[in-house]
Amino acid sequence: xxxxxxxxxxxxxxxxxxxxxxxxxxxxxxxxxxxxxxxxxxxxxxxxxxxxxxxxxxxxxxxxxxxxxxxxxxxxxxxxxxxxxxxxxxxxxxxxxxxxxxxxxxxxxxxxxxxxxxxxxxxxx
Numbered sequence: 001x002x003x004x005x006x007x008x009x010x011x012x013x014x015x016x017x018x019x020x021x022x023x024x025x026x027x028x029x030x031x032x033x034x035x036x037x038x039x040x041x042x043x044x045x046x047x048x049x050x051x052x053x054x055x056x057x058x059x060x061x062x063x064x065x066x067x068x069x070x071x072x073x074x075x076x077x078x079x080x081x082x083x084x085x086x087x088x089x090x091x092x093x094x095x096x097x098x099x100x101x102x103x104x105x106x107x108x109x110x111x112x113x114x115x116x117x118x119x120x121x122x123x124x125x
Contacts, residue, residue, distance in 0.1 A: 005117075011117065014121050020052055026044055032064055045068065046076060057087075058086070060088070066089055090115075
């Protein structure tokens with residue numbers, strides 16, 4: 001089973017030109033970002049939001065993305081409301097997010113990921 005974001009984007013009918021991929025911590029570190037690194041990334045995300053005036057939906061893929069977004073909301077608590085953003089949360093895009101022994105739990109994670117991408121597609125259409 002393919003589990004990368006591209007697969008889910010295609011399945012949901014989301015075109016690549018509808019996207020602006022970004023990382024919670026946008027500099028390469030090859031590990032989970034520390035709290036201080038997430039804080040540093042927040043300023044970059046805020047700047048990116050200023051540049052992306054047509055942004056409508058934020059898809060948070062994984063715990064680090066969610067933590068970074070919550071840190072952003074501490075600095076700019078009204079950004080979602082002021083910008084009219086909808087935030088959708090799902091699992092990290094790596095296959096490791098699906099590595100669980102219980103097949104029912106794995107199926108639930110796959111469904112959660114699929115549903116998040118379909119929700120984003122519905123919001124964009």
